[in-house]
Amino acid sequence: MWDYTDRVMDHFRNPRNVGVVKDPDGVGEVGSLACGDALKLTFKLDKDARISDVKFQTFGCASAIASSSALTEMVKGMTLEEAEKVTNRDIAKFLGGLPEQKMHCSVMGREALEAAIRNYRTGEKSKQILEGKVICNCFGVTEEEIERVVRENSLTTVEQVTNYCKAGGGCGGCVPSIQEVIDRVEVERKSAGAAAAARPMTFLQKIHLIEDTMAREIRPMLQRDGGDIDLVNVEGNKVIVAFRGMCAGCNVAQFTLKEVVEAKLREFVSGDIVVEDVKS
Amino acid sequence: MDNNATTRVAPEVTEAMEPFFRELWGNPSSMHYFGGQVARHVEDARAKVAELIGADPSEIIFTSCGTESNNTAIAGAAEIYGRQARIVTSRVEHQAVLGPCRKLGQTGFDVVELGVDSAGQPDLGELRKALQHAPCFVTTMWANNETGVIFPIEEIAGIVKSAGGVLHVDAVQAAGKLPVRVDEVPVDMLSLSGHKIHAPKGIGVLYVRRGTKFRPFMLGGHQEHGRRAGTENVPYIVGLGRACEMAREHLREGPGKLAALRDRLEKGLIAACPSGVLVNGDKGRRLPNTTNMSFRYIEGEAILYHLSDLGIAASSGSACTSGSLEVSHVLRAMGVPAEFAQGSIRFSLSRYTTGEDVDYVIAMMPAIVRRLRALSPFSPPEEQQI
Numbered sequence: 331m332w333d334y335t336d337r338v339m340d341h342f343r344n345p346r347n348v349g350v351v352k353d354p355d356g357v358g359e360v361g362s363l364a365c366g367d368a369l370k371l372t373f374k375l376d377k378d379a380r381i382s383d384v385k386f387q388t389f390g391c392a393s394a395i396a397s398s399s400a401l402t403e404m405v406k407g408m409t410l411e412e413a414e415k416v417t418n419r420d421i422a423k424f425l426g427g428l429p430e431q432k433m434h435c436s437v438m439g440r441e442a443l444e445a446a447i448r449n450y451r452t453g454e455k456s457k458q459i460l461e462g463k464v465i466c467n468c469f470g471v472t473e474e475e476i477e478r479v480v481r482e483n484s485l486t487t488v489e490q491v492t493n494y495c496k497a498g499g500g501c502g503g504c505v506p507s508i509q510e511v512i513d514r515v516e517v518e519r520k521s522a523g524a525a526a527a528a529r530p531m532t533f534l535q536k537i538h539l540i541e542d543t544m545a546r547e548i549r550p551m552l553q554r555d556g557g558d559i560d561l562v563n564v565e566g567n568k569v570i571v572a573f574r575g576m577c578a579g580c581n582v583a584q585f586t587l588k589e590v591v592e593a594k595l596r597e598f599v600s601g602d603i604v605v606e607d608v609k610s
Numbered sequence: 611m612d613n614n615a616t617t618r619v620a621p622e623v624t625e626a627m628e629p630f631f632r633e634l635w636g637n638p639s640s641m642h643y644f645g646g647q648v649a650r651h652v653e654d655a656r657a658k659v660a661e662l663i664g665a666d667p668s669e670i671i672f673t674s675c676g677t678e679s680n681n682t683a684i685a686g687a688a689e690i691y692g693r694q695a696r697i698v699t700s701r702v703e704h705q706a707v708l709g710p711c712r713k714l715g716q717t718g719f720d721v722v723e724l725g726v727d728s729a730g731q732p733d734l735g736e737l738r739k740a741l742q743h744a745p746c747f748v749t750t751m752w753a754n755n756e757t758g759v760i761f762p763i764e765e766i767a768g769i770v771k772s773a774g775g776v777l778h779v780d781a782v783q784a785a786g787k788l789p790v791r792v793d794e795v796p797v798d799m800l801s802l803s804g805h806k807i808h809a810p811k812g813i814g815v816l817y818v819r820r821g822t823k824f825r826p827f828m829l830g831g832h833q834e835h836g837r838r839a840g841t842e843n844v845p846y847i848v849g850l851g852r853a854c855e856m857a858r859e860h861l862r863e864g865p866g867k868l869a870a871l872r873d874r875l876e877k878g879l880i881a882a883c884p885s886g887v888l889v890n891g892d893k894g895r896r897l898p899n900t901t902n903m904s905f906r907y908i909e910g911e912a913i914l915y916h917l918s919d920l921g922i923a924a925s926s927g928s929a930c931t932s933g934s935l936e937v938s939h940v941l942r943a944m945g946v947p948a949e950f951a952q953g954s955i956r957f958s959l960s961r962y963t964t965g966e967d968v969d970y971v972i973a974m975m976p977a978i979v980r981r982l983r984a985l986s987p988f989s990p991p992e993e994q995q996i
Binding site for chain 2: 331339342343345348349350359363364366367368369370388389390391392394395469492496499500
């Protein structure tokens with residue numbers, strides 16, 4: 331048996347808001363019999379544009395029913411702008427957590443909510459809009475959906491992606507493509523992380539980091555060729571250095587300045603650094 | 611109601627095992643009286659197992675479980691016959707057979723998986739075709755764990771033997787529920803599991819017909835005449851011996867009684883539940899204790915949790931319960947449509963199941979079906995809660 335929380339079992343045994351809202355303003359339908367779970371969500375707005383009534387019908391396992399029930403409880407009274415911000419993690423959190431392999435149930439809830447809101451705004455009736463390239467043919471999951479669960483839930487393995495949106499859970503043929511998406515998001519996350527780390531740095535910290543990087547990464551390299559380098563000044567993102575020893579007057583000094591010194595400082599300190607020789 | 615998953619250990623079995631946890635804890639391989647007296651009990655149990663299936667005791671190898679027995683047979687065949695051999699199995703095997711076969715397929719072996727028809731019966735034409743290759747090792751089941759469908763093993767054995775192939779049969783579900791006799795059917799190897807016949811989990815058997823080429827799987831000891839290394843699990847072996855004795859007894863009248871109970875359950879559920887209920891698998895050739903039923907428009911795991919709340923244990927072939935995201939490979943191979951397969955429930959009875967148990971399920975199930983149908987967007991409108 332799955333290790334469901336009491337909250338999940340409560341919503342499974344006593345689902346809230348079952349059915350279809352009369353004359354709904356928005357209808358969202360996702361999933362299918364073949365996929366093993368499906369959810370139809372309908373809502374009605376009041377005169378203040380808040381969700382006054384919301385109901386669901388679900389075909390699926392205990393956690394699919396519980397996730398749907400939880401979702402309806404969560405969004406009741408919200409404006410559509412507020413409801414749009416509800417993520418699958420919020421649904422799982424509301425239920426006191428879901429087993430990792432069942433996270434796709436919470437994702438289905440979020441997808442149905444989005445489909446219902448889209449239906450209200452654009453009148454689109456299609457059950458599921460497949461935007462972009464389908465990566466997992468077994469479960470009809472697009473690259474966009476995979477990227478989204480990876481991003482929103484900080485996923486790092488294909489197995490996790492399968493748990494969250496089923497992609498890769500059938501024949502397994504799309505596993506390399508899923509890995510590519512994970513790798514791409516990972517690269518973005520790292521560079522975003524580096525930029526975020528750069529932001530709160532004080533000017534003094536920045537100078538220290540420049541000096542450290544020069545001592546650790548740059549100077550040993552130049553010293554091997556009988557040269558050296560000194561930090562002269564830092565003005566914003568501009569770093570002014572002076573070559574010493576063999577480096578001073580070396581005919582490839584400009585190359586060293588850009589391809590070694592600037593490259594290293596951009597890598598370890600900040601991506602926007604420009605390095606200049608004191609003479610120029 | 612989930613006895614194909616496992617069975618309760620018979621009180622007689624527990625009783626038979628007890629002295630081997632208390633006084634008789636010697637090692638049967640030891641060269642002293644203390645161990646020697648234990649060895650005699652192991653041999654006594656071996657004879658009882660052999661008697662159940664019509665084998666000679668020397669052909670019985672004790673293992674740790676049915677899965678080990680299957681792995682031993684398949685890995686051994688791969689080692690003996692090498693990559694020029696073809697390995698033939700079916701698409702509806704238990705994972706303990708499919709797993710090792712597919713692994714061999716990935717490492718360059720020629721593995722053929724026979725298809726089944728909508729009743730779950732194997733395509734014997736495909737089998738004959740596959741056997742045109744030599745050497746050929748066939749590994750298949752006597753009866754299916756999910757649907758209870760019984761394969762025509764006599765016919766399969768005839769086909770395999772006349773083509774010169776080697777046949778291993780996984781009889782884990784069949785043993786104790788119907789006559790499984792190696793003196794009547796010319797199988798070369800056969801797997802059994804203790805915990806499906808009221809012995810504990812952790813004991814299995816591989817029967818190897820005398821003269822069959824064999825390679826051990828577990829190495830590092832002379833036990834079981836060098837065919838399975840590792841100190842014998844004496845208490846469980848003794849327990850299995852007792853369980854086999856009881857199974858032989860049960861086979862006299864038990865299967866008929868079980869089939870009657872199973873039919874009562876099946877008919878009762880179909881009559882009591884809203885329409886959209888059907889039985890999966892060959893109704894004419896099924897284990898007497900098993901029924902696999904599909905409840906349309908609703909999902910198996912949800913049914914199981916409601917049943918569990920009422921103290922009823924069953925299992926399902928739905929995607930959510932299969933351990934993967936896809937519905938049972940058995941139901942898929944039979945071509946059962948998703949809307950039925952997702953709502954499949956297996957009830958499997960045992961000799962301890964009573965008429966009251968069956969009637970309780972019949973009384974409780976309709977409300978569960980109605981409840982989940984009311985939630986389902988696929989149900990007929992009159993069953994939905996609007």
